Amino acid sequence: MSSGGPLSQSLNNRFNQLAPLQYFPHISPLPSQILPHRIKLKRSRQRVDAGEPRNSYQGNRLPMLQQRFANGFQLLNSGETTSTPSASSALNAIFPWITQSTQNTDVNSNEGEAMKDCDVVHDLSQHNTDNDDTTIQERETSRKSSVCEEDEEELLDSERNPNEMDLNKDDKEKESCDEGSPTLIAGSSSSSRRKNALPQRQCFNKLQEMFETQRRFYSQWIEQQRKILGANEEEHKRVQIQQVQQQLQRDFAKLAQSLKQELISTLNNSIDKIINEFITAEAAISAQRISAAALEKEQSLGRNPFLFQPFYTHFNGQFANPFINSTMNPSGIFPSVTQSTGFNPFISHIKPPSPTATIRKADDLSPFMPRKKRSKVTDCTRLNKLSSAGNREGSHPDSARSSPMLSSYFPPTMVGHPMYGQGNFGSEERESPINSDDASDCGPYENSTGSSSTLTPMHLRKAKLMFFYTRYPNSALLKSYFPDIRFNKNNTAQLVKWFSNFREFFYNQMDKYARNYLAEGIKNKEDIIVTPESEIYKNLNQHYNRNNHIQPPEKLTLVIQETLREFFSAVQSGRDSEPSWKKTIYKVINRMDDTIPEYFKDPNFLERLEG
DNA sequence: GTTAATCCTG
DNA sequence: CAGGATTAAC
Numbered sequence: 216m217s218s219g220g221p222l223s224q225s226l227n228n229r230f231n232q233l234a235p236l237q238y239f240p241h242i243s244p245l246p247s248q249i250l251p252h253r254i255k256l257k258r259s260r261q262r263v264d265a266g267e268p269r270n271s272y273q274g275n276r277l278p279m280l281q282q283r284f285a286n287g288f289q290l291l292n293s294g295e296t297t298s299t300p301s302a303s304s305a306l307n308a309i310f311p312w313i314t315q316s317t318q319n320t321d322v323n324s325n326e327g328e329a330m331k332d333c334d335v336v337h338d339l340s341q342h343n344t345d346n347d348d349t350t351i352q353e354r355e356t357s358r359k360s361s362v363c364e365e366d367e368e369e370l371l372d373s374e375r376n377p378n379e380m381d382l383n384k385d386d387k388e389k390e391s392c393d394e395g396s397p398t399l400i401a402g403s404s405s406s407s408r409r410k411n412a413l414p415q416r417q418c419f420n421k422l423q424e425m426f427e428t429q430r431r432f433y434s435q436w437i438e439q440q441r442k443i444l445g446a447n448e449e450e451h452k453r454v455q456i457q458q459v460q461q462q463l464q465r466d467f468a469k470l471a472q473s474l475k476q477e478l479i480s481t482l483n484n485s486i487d488k489i490i491n492e493f494i495t496a497e498a499a500i501s502a503q504r505i506s507a508a509a510l511e512k513e514q515s516l517g518r519n520p521f522l523f524q525p526f527y528t529h530f531n532g533q534f535a536n537p538f539i540n541s542t543m544n545p546s547g548i549f550p551s552v553t554q555s556t557g558f559n560p561f562i563s564h565i566k567p568p569s570p571t572a573t574i575r576k577a578d579d580l581s582p583f584m585p586r587k588k589r590s591k592v593t594d595c596t597r598l599n600k601l602s603s604a605g606n607r608e609g610s611h612p613d614s615a616r617s618s619p620m621l622s623s624y625f626p627p628t629m630v631g632h633p634m635y636g637q638g639n640f641g642s643e644e645r646e647s648p649i650n651s652d653d654a655s656d657c658g659p660y661e662n663s664t665g666s667s668s669t670l671t672p673m674h675l676r677k678a679k680l681m682f683f684y685t686r687y688p689n690s691a692l693l694k695s696y697f698p699d700i701r702f703n704k705n706n707t708a709q710l711v712k713w714f715s716n717f718r719e720f721f722y723n724q725m726d727k728y729a730r731n732y733l734a735e736g737i738k739n740k741e742d743i744i745v746t747p748e749s750e751i752y753k754n755l756n757q758h759y760n761r762n763n764h765i766q767p768p769e770k771l772t773l774v775i776q777e778t779l780r781e782f783f784s785a786v787q788s789g790r791d792s793e794p795s796w797k798k799t800i801y802k803v804i805n806r807m808d809d810t811i812p813e814y815f816k817d818p819n820f821l822e823r824l825e826g
Numbered sequence: 827g828t829t830a831a832t833c834c835t836g
Numbered sequence: 837c838a839g840g841a842t843t844a845a846c
Binding site for chain 2: 708711712715718719
């Protein structure tokens with residue numbers, strides 16, 4: 216699927232709620248694995264991933280991101296900013312006589328003449344609002360007198376959007392005042408303008424109310440005039456009206472001009488603001504990356520620029536009460552880091568620096584998204600091919616960065632970042648002779664760049680700890696969290712395999728415990744409550760966090776609990792006899808991935824795991 | 827045929 | 837945990 220067209224379309228689409236629907240019209244909201252044609256009964260063994268798009272956790276990135284940016288634009292549209300054409304059309308809608316009069320002033324004297332009769336009313340109303348106090352009754356009679364003229368208009372209105380009706384009513388009211396004048400031109404032209412006006416009209420409700428009030432006063436006043444003046448005075452009245460109408464044209468032209476300028480300047484300010492924010496964010500990212508790189512370099516020289524607090528000092532061999540946990544300051548290896556990002560998923564995905572993290576969060580919120588093109592986990596080259604030309608970050612080919620509008624705003628710092636294979640995407644598959652797999656795998660010794668391609672037991676421990684946060688990391692995320700590893704096909708596959716094994720163990724435990732709960736007579740899955748004191752929790756902690764290197768994330772209890780409940784209800788309802796019954800569970804758990812704290816990336820984190 | 831993820835086995 | 841087998845999406 217190509218992301219360019221629909222995505223850019225959605226960016227321009229004010230009604231972006233529709234974007235996901237039109238974007239993936241073929242996707243049903245249900246998980247794909249329940250579709251009959253995907254269930255294969257050939258084998259008796261449990262097929263969990265069969266029929267599932269591989270790397271499905273990677274496939275859900277775009278739509279949410281798309282929504283994210285689309286929402287941003289929705290905010291703009293619903294907010295103070297608006298595009299210039301829309302602004303003028305809105306102005307046309309609300310003040311049809313303004314643009315009309317300004318346009319007609321120099322162009323067509325006949326049409327301008329026609330309009331004069333119509334438009335003068337507003338000027339008159341403006342000049343008489345203070346002394347005019349006509350009763351409502353009189354206004355009603357004014358309306359009744361023009362009912363016959365409205366009939367034709369009424370027919371047209373019935374076909375229009377009902378939201379326009381009140382506006383049309385205003386126009387009719389205005390036209391009704393214009394007894395016997397050639398309203399045909401004004402009526403038809405204003406009608407066409409009103410059709411363009413709908414989207415932006417609400418911005419001007421208040422102004423509209425003001426002018427409606429004025430028009431009402433005017434209609435009252437005109438009725439008075441009619442009563443007072445005889446038919447032979449009409450000529451005199453017309454002259455008077457023309458004079459005032461010229462004043463009106465000037466006034467409203469000014470008003471229109473100032474309103475337009477106001478709208479345009481607001482739009483400009485908003486755009487500047489957004490771009491400035493983006494630039495600021497990117498500058499922060501760049502600074503962060505540079506400092507991280509400096510840190511890494513420093514580290515390779517054997518110096519440690521930071522002082523780190525003891526490891527997981529809050530842990531005393533027992534798990535704390537979850538409620539205490541929730542109020543406790545995050546205790547990690549690098550407290551300063553953890554406080555900002557570690558245990559606060561909101562902060563960590565507010566800031567844009569980690570695209571993988573951000574996109575992952577987006578993914579978490581979008582349960583069943585369409586599958587994208589299969590991407591090779593172990594090979595950045597293929598990803599790079601799939602991504603749009605020039606986007607070398609490569610890990611999210613379908614991300615919003617493919618959008619023509621947004622791509623230019625993403626950081627050039629991403630290009631050639633170490634986490635993406637040190638920037639040599641195209642060459643990784645061929646493996647340069649110096650960095651070939653065979654050469655690198657001969658020994659765990661670092662090359663001149665300070666990175667090795669060998670995954671050590673420390674890396675395994677770290678990966679296990681990462682599993683507490685995310686069960687379904689994609690390869691790009693994994694690579695980003697092992698910056699000291701120079702990845703190739705083999706070690707990437709190994710790392711991915713690790714997580715596959717982690718999941719296997721995890722789900723096996725869940726299956727086992729869920730059946731135990733059922734055997735113990737538990738009836739409702741809601742009765743399954745997991746706390747850090749739970750046996751299953753301790754069991755898993757023993758497996759993945761043997762020496763209690765970190766305090767497990769609070770969310771882990773929820774993940775375990777939810778997985779247990781899913782397995783429980785599946786077994787309870789006998790679904791476990793169905794083929795591929797675990798896949799639905801995997802889908803659920805897939806969505807519960809969390810962001811991994813940034814301090815996992817720090818080289819010192821790995822050192823601390825040795826103890 | 828290639829690839830990714832799981833299942834199975836040791 | 838790793839290797840091989842299996843399956844299904846490309």
